[in-house]
Structure formats: C-alpha cells, structure tokens
Amino acid sequence: MAKDTQSIKCVILTLRNNNVIVPDALVAEIISVKDIETSVNRPKWYLGDMKWRSVSVPLLSFETAAGTEVTKVNLNTQAVVLYAVAKDGEVSEIPYIGLVMSGVPHVSTFSREQFKIDTEALEDHPMVAQHVRIDGASVCILDIDAMVNMVSEFELAA
Numbered sequence: 382m383a384k385d386t387q388s389i390k391c392v393i394l395t396l397r398n399n400n401v402i403v404p405d406a407l408v409a410e411i412i413s414v415k416d417i418e419t420s421v422n423r424p425k426w427y428l429g430d431m432k433w434r435s436v437s438v439p440l441l442s443f444e445t446a447a448g449t450e451v452t453k454v455n456l457n458t459q460a461v462v463l464y465a466v467a468k469d470g471e472v473s474e475i476p477y478i479g480l481v482m483s484g485v486p487h488v489s490t491f492s493r494e495q496f497k498i499d500t501e502a503l504e505d506h507p508m509v510a511q512h513v514r515i516d517g518a519s520v521c522i523l524d525i526d527a528m529v530n531m532v533s534e535f536e537l538a539a
Contacts, residue, residue: 388490393520394461395484396443397451401508401523402515409462409477411486414440414454427535428454431479433462439532440479446531447506454481461486465529478528491515507531 390405412433417440419429426446430437440460444451460479495515502512502519508531510524 388492390488390490392461393487393489394480394482394523395486396481397483398444398449399521400518401443401521402513403461403463403523403525405488407464407466407525408486409464411459411461411482413456414458414460414479414481415456417454424531424535425450427532428481431460433477433479436477438462438477438479439475440481441508441528441532442481443506443508446508447504451481459483463523463525463528465525475529475532478525478532480523480528 391402392405392408394401394403410433414431417429417431418437423429426442428440428442428445431440432438440454442451459482461482463478463480465475465478497514499512499514499519504512506521508524508528509521510527511522513520513522
C-alpha cells in the first residue's frame with residue numbers, strides 16, 4: 382500500500398500568547414499597519430479598517446476576541462493580510478481580513494501525520510477552527526470563515 386506523503390505548506394503566525402497556523406496560500410502579505418479608520422460601537426476585537434493596496438481591510442485582534450486586553454496599534458505593529466476564501470472555495474463579500482501579529486511568521490511544510498488534535502486544549506476561541514499539536518507544539522488552526530462571519534455580523538448590526 383502506498384504511503385500518503387501529502388504535505389501542507391503553512392505559515393505559523395506568532396501572536397502574544399498563541400501561535401496560529403494558516404495555509405500559505407491564504408496569506409496575501411505581511412505589512413506594517415499605518416493608518417486605521419476606527420468606528421464607534423465596534424467590538425474590541427475589531428480594531429478598525431486599514432488601507433492595503435487601495436482596499437479597506439478589517440483589522441482584527443485574536444487576543445481581544447478571547448477577552449484579553451491588548452495595547453493600541455502603532456506604527457510598529459505588524460499585520461497579516463489574509464485572503465477571505467470560504468470553505469466552499471467561493472470569495473466572500475469581505476475579500477481580505479487583517480490580523481495583528483506580535484512576532485515573525487514562519488513558513489513550514491508539514492505532513493498530515495504531524496498534526497494531532499490537542500485534547501488538552503481548554504480554550505474555546507471564536508477564531509479557532511481546531512487546536513492541534515505539531516511535533517508536540519501547541520498551535521491553533523485559524524478559522525477564516527468565522528472571522529469573516531464576525532466582521533459581517535458587526536457590519537450588519539452597525
């Protein structure tokens with residue numbers, strides 16, 4: 382029987398208290414946050430909209446969505462711009478999502494066998510699809526659909 386050697390190229394994003402992982406193909410660009418347009422009555426996790434290549438991109442905070450207070454975004458803040466592609470492959474109404482980072486991202490290739498469900502993870506997070514361990518290290522698989530839904534629900538309510 383042939384061995385499954387399928388590998389997945391991913392980007393590990395370093396956040397303040399977590400590492401999250403996304404497929405490499407979903408990362409549009411890593412940028413320095415410059416100007417953020419904020420609005421009143423927005424959830425704390427929705428930091429505002431930033432301009433990227435003449436497009437308005439919602440900028441989100443992973444930590445604040447979990448209930449942790451974070452410092453303000455400044456000119457030293459890095460963000461990842463992600464393609465907001467739905468699970469069915471369709472482009473969503475929100476084509477890009479920005480996520481604040483606190484460290485340097487790492488590109489790695491993993492096999493399916495390296496991913497193990499983290500049965501010890503207790504944290505329930507609205508932006509996490511699954512808690513996993515890769516070679517023993519705890520990481521969260523980012524749920525882009527959930528992030529788009531969070532932004533859409535806020536924008537509909539506003």
